[in-house]
Amino acid sequence: MPSRDFKRTDRIGAELRRELGLLVHAAVRDHGLPSVSVSDVEITRDLDWATVWVTALVPEQGLPAVKALNQMGHEIRHALAHSGMRMRRVPELKFKYDDSVDKGERIDRLLREQADAPKPDDDASAV
Template sequence: MPSRDFKRTDRVGAELRRELGLLVHAAVRDHGLPSASVSDVEVTRDLDWATVWVTTLQPERAAAAVKALNELAGEFRRALSRSMRIRRVPELRFKYDDSVDRGERIEQLLREDGEQGTGNGERG
């Protein structure tokens, strides 16, 4: 029944994403961290580890935000153990999700290319 395992990890990941979103928001406010939000959570099949992908409003401060969140991971895990109905809360690893930054960079390049194309009298 492997399909059942994947559904369970998806459900646990979604619940972790909701709960961690609230906890990270509170930590940003309470600890004066750079503004960060949870974009996704990936849980291993055995539910031992959860990789928490975060985005920040200021990409240059992303490393500081991820470092601070990893330092608070134990507190987050304890809070999750009280709020979630799960036997064992996975260990949390926070990583920076640069997909938004890459998307903005691609969009900027496309706009620049479009402006150059229309500047030569070509249709873009």
Template sequence: MPSRDFKRTDRVGAELRREIGLLVHAAVRDHGLPSSSVSDVEVTRDLDVATVWVTALMPEKSAELVKELKGLAVEFRRELSRSMRLRRVPELRFKYDDSVDKGERIEQLLRENPTSAEPENE
């Protein structure tokens, strides 16, 4: 019997990421939210809760974005129940993914001080 490379939670998470990405894009357009995207979706093993990680083009407005998305979570869940073939759609919990911001900050520090990033040849 061949081994299963992907768990069901991974497949559900990937499908949720695609569907929620479309819903967030529409919410940004319709509700005037800061430009954002869904970076990842983590689903619990029992498929009861999905943590949706979002990034914003303007990090200073990330708190506003997450607050608004949390308010729209029930509506998103209702839309997902219509578009996905799941017995029960997981509860959506939105969180801000600051890894992109941290990466940009590290890159900025390396550009400001390029000599310390290069190894010394002896």
């Protein structure tokens, strides 16, 4: 019998990520929201709730966009139900801001600043 490397929730989460990416892009375009994209979807084991992680092009606009998406959650869920996904019950959606990209950029900036900083001369400190 073949081994199952992925759980059912992982497969459903990946499909939800693809569909929600399109729906969120349409919501951004149609409602004039700040530019965000879906980075990940985590779904509960009972498939009742899905946490949708989004990233923003401009980090300062991330939280207002998440707030607007949460307010539009019912509308997005309804569109998801009619998008062609074959699910008995579409999970409730909860949008959250994914700040991992922001943290990575901050670490990268700090490392570059550290590399550009003048290094103390070892010979001068020995005197």
